[in-house]
Amino acid sequence: MSGLLTPLEWEALVLSLKVAAWATAASLPVGVLTAWVLARTRFPGHALLNALVHIPLVVPPVVVGYALLLTLGRNGAVGGWLYDVFGVTLAFTWKGAAVAAAVMAFPLMVRAMRQSLDAQDAGLEAAARTLGAGRLRVFLTVTLPLMAPGVVTGAILAFARALGEFGATITFVSNIPGETQTLPLALYTFTQVPGGEDGALRLAVISVLVALAALMLSEALARRAGALTKGGDA
Amino acid sequence: MGDFALEVEIDAGPGVTALFGRSGAGKSTIVNMLAGLVKPDRGTIRIGDAVLFDSARGIDLPPDRRHVGYVFQDARLFPHMSVERNLAYGMGRMDPAHRSPQFARVVEMLGLGALLKRxxxxxxxxxxxxxxxxRALLSNPRVLLMDEPLSSLDAQRKSEILPYVARLATDFAVPVIYVSHAVEEVVRLADTLVLVSGGQIAAIGAVEDVMGRLDLAPITGRYEAGAVLTPRVAGHVDEHRLTRLDLLGHAMFVPQVDLRHGETVRLRVRARDVSLALTPPQGTSILNILPATVRELDAGSGPHVEVALDIRPGHGELGAPQPLLARVTHKSMTDMKLEPGTPVHALIKAVAIDRHSLGGLGHGTQRKER
Structure with a gap:
């Protein structure tokens, strides 16, 4: 495999996968919780929370990246605190790239999960409550297993979106080879130099193949999760 | 919920209490309030000494702490669990020593053995x-709520499940609140009948008393209006495939049912299947002729008159008169000079008796309708 790819391509691919995997894994619990809150509860700030979750989908990614830089940068309110307390720097590191990717992919993840929650019969949760299960047990034994297909779909959609993240990433963590230069950023770099067309095309093909593989895996996993939660003999 | 006003005061005893009324009358809302799935504006809900809800004292137990078993209209089984795991889901509330024997007992009684792994x-x-x-029984409930559990099933499946439901209250010593708009289920199962109409309790009492009241016919359904009689099985006439019943010393014949001698039967007689005569008719095909007294007449605007009767006990019988409803024409009422106190004979065709409402009340015995 490494023979097929140049060291630079290999580096960008591995970094992209690492960033996307961390972005997906770290936002998964938050995504499940947010989807549950949006689907199952009603409170005064409900519409506002829903809008906030969807913001990355509708504003230019550069704006999100800039907002991240202002808040999570070394001089930002949250970023300064993170550095002082934990010694963690997000700006201009691959961790920051993961944060940017997670924020941008978050709406897609939550939407997929919420759809599967909305399709789920809330009456099953009521039935579980009457059988003596508290909210947490109902969530763990009924809600979560039944929304599994949505969780899988949401996670893979988010992973694919994170792989392709560009605008927010380049704004927040810049384009540093080996640290923050993911596939799209490497591709962008090739298009900016004379004679970079071949390299750009190769990276484009790699990106498409990885995204295709992720989507097909998502379909297969969602179908399996669906079969497990629906009928048939045990 | 909207602006649904519901004002009820029910004191349900042991046995089966049926909430009966049309769709939208508020029956399901009442049981949802008992289960804690809907919050009443004010009032109190108690089971025995346990207070589940009391608006004045700010008590509102969550559904999982109410110990209320709930059988929903749409079953609501967990699709990702086997039957076995579904059944065991609520067993945590049971004393560990009782779990295994109680599980075996429920599986045996409901015939679930072959389904456990499905x-x-x-x-x-x-x-x-x-x-x-x-599943609801195994959650160790203090009361079992059943919200139209049979309404989504066809007649065949209904008659398959009714016998199980009929045995629940006694076999498991748990009071049952049973919601239904099907009169034959109510007649078959209920000890106490609560008639719900427009969010109010229209009547509450023994099934025979409530069903035999003229003023409630608009709520119970005028076309289907009918009284409930409780005779005892007095024998079977095999060559005619009939069962002989004894009602207050009078013989009655109904299509044969598989019930033991001496067992009390509950049967519903629709008002439109009852004719009246001033003298006992001779040479008739009608098998059931019962002496009765007119109690009340309700002449509506149409050609019909609803007549409430009391069946008189035979000689040496101590039982109280049983109510019966008849529907006759306005012309017959005038011709026969019917008025409260008129002695008449009520004629009931044996074949008109609603087989679905024929059920024994002798609890704890295995029985089957033919």
Missing amino acids: RPGALSGGERQRVAIG
């Missing part, structure tokens, strides 16, 4: 409902 998706509607009943 998923709900592979069950028929009737099987699903039986599992739902078992």
Whole structure:
């Protein structure tokens, strides 16, 4: 495999996968919780929370990246605190790239999960409550297993979106080879130099193949999760 | 919820209490309030000494702490669990020493042994409902709520499940609140009948008393209006495939049912299947002729008159008169000079008796309708 790819391509691919995997894994619990809150509860700030979750989908990614830089940068309110307390720097590191990717992919993840929650019969949760299960047990034994297909779909959609993240990433963590230069950023770099067309095309093909593989895996996993939660003999 | 006003005061005893009324009358809302799935504006809900809800004292127990078993209309089995795991879901509330024997008992009584490893998706509607009943029973409930558990099933499945439901209250010593708009289920199962109409309690009492009241016919359904009689099985006439019943010393014949001698039967007689005569007719095909007294007449605007009767006890019988309803024409009422106190004979065709409402009340015995 490494023979097929140049060291630079290999580096960008591995970094992209690492960033996307961390972005997906770290936002998964938050995504499940947010989807549950949006689907199952009603409170005064409900519409506002829903809008906030969807913001990355509708504003230019550069704006999100800039907002991240202002808040999570070394001089930002949250970023300064993170550095002082934990010694963690997000700006201009691959961790920051993961944060940017997670924020941008978050709406897609939550939407997929919420759809599967909305399709789920809330009456099953009521039935579980009457059988003596508290909210947490109902969530763990009924809600979560039944929304599994949505969780899988949401996670893979988010992973694919994170792989392709560009605008927010380049704004927040810049384009540093080996640290923050993911596939799209490497591709962008090739298009900016004379004679970079071949390299750009190769990276484009790699990106498409990885995204295709992720989507097909998502379909297969969602179908399996669906079969497990629906009928048939045990 | 909207602006649904519901004002009820029910004091349900042991046995089966049926909430009966049309769709939208508020029956389901009442049981949802008992289960804690809907919050009443004010009032109190108690089971024995346990206060579940009291608006004045700010008590509102969550559904999982109410110890209320709930059998939903749509079963609501967990699709990702086997029947066995569904049944066991609520057993945590039971004393550990009782779990295994009680599980075996419920599985045996509801005939679930062959289904345990299956998923709900592979069950028929009737099987699903039986599992739902078992699951609710195994959650160690202080009261069992059943919200139209049979309404989504066809007649065949209904008659398959009714006998199980009829035995629940006594076999498991748990009071049952049973919601239904099907009169034959109510007649078959209920000890106490609560008639719900427009969010109010229209009547509450023994099934025979409530069904025999003229003023409630608009709520129970005028076309289907009919009284409920409780005779005892006095023998079987095999060559005619009939069962002989004894009602206050009078003989009655109905299509043969598989019930033991001496067992009390509950049967519903629709008002439109009862004719009246001033003298006992001779040479008639009608097998059931009961002496009665007119109690009340209700002449509506149409050609019909609803007549409430009291069946008089035979010689040496101590039982109280049983109410019966008849529907006759306005012309007959005038010709026969019917008025309160008129002695008449009520004629009931044996074949008109609603087989679905024929059920024994002798609890604890296995029985089957033919």
